[in-house]
């Protein structure tokens with residue numbers, strides 16, 4: 257069967273949907289769809305409208321070479337979005353992200369706000385014309401004019417240097433500073449004319465990094481997580497409220513045992529749903545729970561405290577009787593409603609899919625969400641909140657056909673813990689014709705294989721005849737706190753033995769050829785692939801992407817050192833570091849790393865590569881030949897994002913697997929110039 261997964265060109269050209277917003281009346285849904293640009297070297301995002309009634313086909317709302325994103329409705333139905341598209345009233349000008357407004361009544365989008373530091377995101381109040389935009393300002397700027405002048409001077413001088421006094425200095429793939437995120441109130445967004453900005457937290461420093469403002473329905477206050485530096489390079493996240501009339505900032509929740517971030521405000525404005533993340537230590541694994549914070553000053557009340565899942569709050573029911581949440585659960589992330597009076601939890605959606613971007617209709621009967629699973633990429637659905645019946649709405653794109661089947665399989669860990677996996681089987685797999693297989697290990701490590709991903713698509717490998725096992729070992733979410741606790745600080749133990757148990761179950765199947773199995777993982781999954789390499793030779797090949805290699809080197813050089821140092825004592829780093837077992841590695845390895853990866857810095861990949869060649873049981877020969885390979889991306893980060901590089905990633909992985917697992921030679925992508 258030919259599907260889009262038969263060809264890398266067809267695969268990278270599949271449209272990718274994300275995000276969903278609902279207007280106040282519950283009559284309009286808007287989502288974003290990324291498609292390949294004509295040169296096929298970038299994705300371009302456009303906004304699409306999806307009919308909540310399911311009667312009309314989806315229709316494209318925006319169209320520009322620059323693309324659009326960040327959709328948010330104003331109470332009058334106008335749609336705000338961000339774009340770097342050119343200002344129609346200026347013949348030239350720099351490309352920077354600006355705020356645009358598309359009138360509800362139809363017509364052209366108009367430019368609402370442009371600023372030197374760009375517009376990052378936009379939040380709107382449900383019932384008032386109050387808009388808060390996020391944007392970058394130079395740390396020393398006194399106001400917008402000053403910021404523009406300082407930026408110009410910096411640019412003209414060609415200076416890129418940044419002087420730091422705090423931690424971190426980089427984040428994922430971005431250098432931090434001298435710009436810092438700020439929140440600005442934008443006046444009268446629904447009206448024409450000028451829209452003066454008011455800097456709501458001028459002394460934010462790095463406090464608003466990675467935070468998102470949440471507005472109350474009346475637009476009187478915003479709530480946000482705020483990062484506070486601590487001694488010794490540590491930090492915590494506190495919950496703050498900013499009064500939008502007075503700009504007064506109040507710290508609502510702050511302690512050294514937890515990090516806090518805001519969920520939505522109740523429809524009557526009396527309660528804020530709060531996510532509490534327990535501060536970890538060598539002995540204490542993370543734990544996520546919910547609080548309801550009375551906004552009149554009362555003490556926070558735990559919500560559904562006994563529920564052994566980690567909820568992400570999405571929306572309130574309009575009468576305030578329930579909080580709609582999603583939570584990882586046994587290889588999915590269903591929608592649940594938590595009764596706010598009793599804390600009882602009701603599962604709403606029943607399929608094995610992962611839901612996000614949930615919003616609720618004004619009558620409280622219906623929810624809309626983005627849903628995906630390993631069978632289909634993200635799509636917009638309507639959910640009947642009483643029955644859980646879920647309907648796929650007419651979407652901007654059809655579901656791509658997948659070349660095989662999906663099964664849920666179970667193994668048993670050494671301590672008797674059930675270890676559950678998804679298994680992708682290619683067409684034709686049978687006892688008469690057993691297929692080669694791949695063990696894929698997820699990153700995080702706190703996470704789950706429960707949603708479609710474009711970066712690790714098992715169907716591309718299924719189209720080439722491989723089965724792909726996607727296990728959730730110790731440290732995975734959706735199986736209760738115990739599953740996380742049992743792997744905490746001991747990565748080489750339960751996570752490893754769970755993966756081996758899952759592999760045992762895999763190779764015991766008649767439709768799997770147990771002699772032709774490889775292991776692959778990215779980030780923490782790459783750590784695990786490296787650990788596997790030094791502890792077993794049962795795999796024919798290992799692919800390790802953006803992987804942690806020497807823990808004592810990784811922990812202080814990643815962009816979030818405080819996080820890992822809390823979990824790993826120096827002793828735990830020694831006990832669990834893959835580099836100390838390089839001398840045992842006798843499996844061909846494909847190392848992949850991006851130079852702009854600041855989460856797992858390139859030093860991990862460089863050291864792994866040298867130590868493989870110099871100290872493994874398969875060292876490089878004196879003529880330089882080696883079974884190992886290093887695929888290096890000078891301009892990619894923790895993820896390989898450019899479509900042309902995604903094609904190279906999959907192409908090289910497939911050739912390496914073919915050579916080492918199947919004993920077949922494949923042509924490498926010609927763009928490699930080899």
Ligand SMILES: CC(=O)N[C@@H](C)C(=O)N[C@@H](C)C(=O)O
Nearest residue numbers: 699700701779780781816819
């Ligand atoms: C703070 C932190 O590093 N969090 C993790 C989500 C993370 O980034 N893990 C990496 C190493 C991964 O993706 O596995």
